[in-house]
Amino acid sequence: xxxxxxxxxxxxxxxxxxxxxxxxxxxxxxxxxxxxxxxxxxxxxxxxxxxxxxxxxxxxxxxxxxxxxxxxxxxxxxxxxxxxxxxxxxxxxxxxxxxxxxxxxxxxxxxxxxxxxxxxxxxxxxxxxxxxxxxxxxxxxxxxxxxxxxxxxxxxxxxxxxxxxxxxxxxxxxxxxxxxxxxxxxxxxxxxxxxxxxxxxxxxxxxxxxxxxxxxxxxxxxxxxxxxxxxxxxxxxxxxxxxxxxxxxxxxxxxxxxxxxxxxxxxxxxxxxxxxxxxxxxxxxxxxxxxxxxxxxxxxxxxxxxxxxxxxxxxxxxxxxxxxxxxxxxxxxxxxxxxxxxxxxxxxxxxxxxxxxxxxx
Numbered sequence: 001x002x003x004x005x006x007x008x009x010x011x012x013x014x015x016x017x018x019x020x021x022x023x024x025x026x027x028x029x030x031x032x033x034x035x036x037x038x039x040x041x042x043x044x045x046x047x048x049x050x051x052x053x054x055x056x057x058x059x060x061x062x063x064x065x066x067x068x069x070x071x072x073x074x075x076x077x078x079x080x081x082x083x084x085x086x087x088x089x090x091x092x093x094x095x096x097x098x099x100x101x102x103x104x105x106x107x108x109x110x111x112x113x114x115x116x117x118x119x120x121x122x123x124x125x126x127x128x129x130x131x132x133x134x135x136x137x138x139x140x141x142x143x144x145x146x147x148x149x150x151x152x153x154x155x156x157x158x159x160x161x162x163x164x165x166x167x168x169x170x171x172x173x174x175x176x177x178x179x180x181x182x183x184x185x186x187x188x189x190x191x192x193x194x195x196x197x198x199x200x201x202x203x204x205x206x207x208x209x210x211x212x213x214x215x216x217x218x219x220x221x222x223x224x225x226x227x228x229x230x231x232x233x234x235x236x237x238x239x240x241x242x243x244x245x246x247x248x249x250x251x252x253x254x255x256x257x258x259x260x261x262x263x264x265x266x267x268x269x270x271x272x273x274x275x276x277x278x279x280x281x282x283x284x285x286x287x288x289x290x291x292x293x294x295x296x297x298x299x300x301x302x303x304x305x306x307x308x309x310x311x312x313x314x315x316x317x318x319x320x321x322x323x324x325x326x327x328x329x330x331x332x333x334x335x336x337x338x339x340x341x342x343x344x345x346x347x348x349x350x351x352x353x354x355x356x357x358x359x360x361x
């Protein structure tokens with residue numbers, strides 16, 4: 001049975017393009033369309049859809065306002081945002097994912113791009129990743145969890161007595177995530193202390209511009225410092241460095257023992273730039289005594305190859321998010337299947353597990 005999709009966009013042309021793309025796949029069908037969030041709200045109050053493809057900017061009620069209404073009313077929906085690459089839309093999209101949207105696809109700038117393979121493959125890829133089939137898995141085979149817009153996650157953080165993981169060692173945290181990651185990170189990064197005894201490098205699959213918005217938002221809500229990484233940044237404890245969209249991020253050891261960020265725009269790996277495998281592999285020659293690798297929700301297997309390569313040269317400790325708390329259990333499943341995971345924990349325990357393993361200064 002085909003999965004029912006609701007398309008919400010104020011542009012008749014974009015509605016037509018999006019509908020054609022969705023209906024071209026035998027897995028899905030667009031059953032209804034709306035011109036703004038208000039129309040969509042009225043439909044979502046009385047009917048459930050397998051997914052909603054939602055524009056950001058619309059008259060009467062925009063995408064963000066709709067998500068806020070759904071949250072207030074406790075209405076659950078699997079929502080994929082369609083966002084332009086403007087700074088404002090990036091900020092709104094990050095906020096939308098905090099409110100429950102599971103992922104987003106960037107809106108084409110013109111009709112040629114709209115009818116191109118990049119937009120089509122991106123939209124269908126996300127739909128296939130986040131929509132449950134009858135066996136509770138995605139069309140790609142990974143287990144899927146639908147987040148309700150009113151869901152609150154109670155994060156468990158160990159008390160000060162338990163923060164013993166530092167033990168004088170020079171450690172680094174390297175975290176990778178994808179689909180569902182921006183929302184998941186809201187339940188991890190704000191719960192890390194400012195005096196965390198290690199730096200963190202973080203790869204979230206996102207286009208240029210969106211990573212800056214995500215970093216700024218996380219920095220506002222966290223005790224630990226969060227920034228979009230820049231070329232030459234010197235890694236320091238108690239700081240999170242997020243790989244900028246459109247660039248791979250590598251970590252290089254300097255002669256004085258410090259470590260710096262190196263960015264490059266080499267071709268995407270498996271369609272990904274940044275790619276977590278690149279970051280993990282670069283840590284093979286680092287000066288850290290131990291790398292704490294963290295793999296959160298996401299489609300695909302990015303991170304596994306890099307962590308396996310890193311294990312050949314470095315002592316690692318691998319923390320993987322469990323299937324039940326993942327939006328898409330793809331990346332964590334891949335590393336778990338590789339047999340190198342030390343702890344599998346629910347999202348609520350990720351921050352505490354990190355603190356337990358690296359300690360505080």
